[in-house]
Amino acid sequence: MxxxxxxxxxxxxxxxxxxxxxxxxxxxxxxxxxxxxxxxxxxxxxxxxxxxxxxxxxxxxxxxxxxxxxxxxxxxxxxxxxxxxxxxxxxxxxxxxxxxxxxxxxxxxxxxxxxxxxxxxxxxxxxxxxxEDVVMLAPPRLSLDLEPGARFSLYPLGPVTGRSTGLRWNIDGLDFAPDRMTSTSNEVAAPRVDLWLDAPRMLLILPVAAFPELERALERSDARWPAPA
CATH class of the missing domain: 3.40.50.10240 (Thiamin pyrophosphokinase, catalytic domain)
Known part of the structure; x- marks a missing residue:
């Protein structure tokens, strides 16, 4: 407990x-x-x-x-x-x-x-x-207003899949794992990025300048992972 x-x-x-x-x-x-x-x-x-x-x-x-x-x-x-x-x-x-x-x-x-x-x-x-960076475990859903061209890296800590819009290389249909597929050095392609994930295993890594917007996005969203059983 x-x-x-x-x-x-x-x-x-x-x-x-x-x-x-x-x-x-x-x-x-x-x-x-x-x-x-x-x-x-x-x-x-x-x-x-x-x-x-x-x-x-x-x-x-x-x-x-x-x-x-x-x-x-x-x-x-x-x-x-x-x-x-x-x-x-x-x-x-x-x-x-x-x-x-x-x-x-x-x-x-x-x-x-x-x-x-x-x-x-x-x-x-x-x-x-x-x-240089801010890092967090990405929540189930997240919407961020970011400058096109900004770095947007995703790194899996275990098997995880998801969807995205607004990235240069969207992640739909990809099976991520640290020994197979990652999405480091991806890039923002539109003013708004939407991200959906199916498991609490994906690190989100952004430039430190994105911290204020990341904080605002978390305040706007109630999407959270449950506590481990």
Missing amino acids: KHSIVHSLTPVLLVGGGDCAPDQLGPLVRRAGAVVAADGGAEVLLSSGHFPDAVIGDMDSLSDAARARLPADRLHEISEQDSTDFDKCLRSIEAPLVWGAGFLGARLDHQLAAMTVLARHPDRRCVLIGA
Whole structure:
């Protein structure tokens, strides 16, 4: 059973210990309904002059100095070692959307682990925000107003099919799988892109400039994947 630590009616910012530009972090902090650190992500926030509302993880990356600066009731230790700190956080946050900063860039193995977590918790809407890209597990349906020519990449984490309109190469009739068919480096061909998918296994990868429109599109849509059985 999932136990939620953080509850918010507005988007929550979740900060990891990876690459996170201060000029990107500040605006997200100011807009967030709550700010959560994944273990060592607290160091990133503190060094930028921000305090997390909660720190969740196994606490093996949190220095004694950082711990001393944080109220004890904001520290939520989950000691099991079978999941990453990102996993521990995502399953512990109840919010309409989670913005994940500090999970893209830096180590490739950490990025792959984060994307696996997105697929493991398809009911938790989460957009990972990096210096160049935004990444999320695509919902069942999504409509986006994007500039023609913009990059629109789809990468399957398992077998999945779907339909689309507005792409240079629409995906109708294609059977996607990571060892067979992908749709990376696809391109927007019309002002509106519509996407339908049959399973929670497709990553949507867009330029970071598309983040505001992606956020608006998610607010407009109630299409969500159910929690895993």
